[in-house]
Amino acid sequence: MTRTTYFTASTLDGYLADDNDSLEWLFRQDIDEHGPMNYGDFIADIGAIVMGATTYAWVLDHNESTGEAWSYDMPAWVVTHRDFADSEHDVRFAAGDVADLWPAIEDSADGKDVWIVGGGDLAAQFAEAGHLDRIVVSIAPVTLGAGRPLFPRRFDLRLVDFARNGAFLCAEYDVVEPHAQT
Secondary structure (H helix, E strand, O other): OOOEEEEEEEEOOOEEEOOOOOOHHHHOOOOOOOOOOOHHHHHOOEEEEEEEHHHHHHHHHHHHHHOOOOOOOOOEEEEOOOOOOOOOOOEEEEOOOHHHHHHHHHHHOOOOEEEEEEOHHHHHHHHHOOOOOEEEEEEEOOOOOOOEEOOOOOEEEEEEEEEEEOOEEEEEEEEEEEOOOO
8 A cells, every 4th residue: 555755854943944945954964874764764665756846946956066866766746837847757747736646646656655755835735635644754953943844734643653863853653634723
C-alpha cells in the first residue's frame, strides 16, 4: 500500500526557509547520514516525489550554483501554474486540485511510497485531500522568526517515534485529521 510522507527539516520555530527561501540555516547543522530517521533509509522506499513550484525552482537554482546533478531517479511531480523549461529527467508538471492529481501520482510510484518534498502548503493540501499519511520532521536548533511555515493548517497529529540525530530532534507523526475549530 502506498503511503505518503512529508519528510522535511524545520527550524525550532516552525519554518522551512527564511523570507528569501534560503536554507543556509539547514546546511550549517550537524547530522549523521546513517543516524536515526536518515534520508538514505527514507528515500529507499520512495517511488515518486511531489513538490511545488518554489521548491522545484530552488532545486534547479541550487544545482546550477553548486554543480550538483538532479538527485532523483523516480518520477518527480511539480504542482504548479508556472511555466518551466522541459527537463531531461522524469519531471511531470501538473496543475489543479491534488485530489484529482493523486491517482496518477500514486500510479507513478509503482507500489512504493510518495514523498511530498516541499513545501508546507502543498503538504497541507495533500492532508486536506486525505492523501498525507505521515510527517517526518527534523527540527534544528535554530529560530528564524519568519519565513515559509512548516505546515500552515490546523491538523491533529499523533507522535509515532522520535530520536536525536546530530543537532536535530527528529519526530515522526501520523496525520490524524483536521483540527476541530472551536
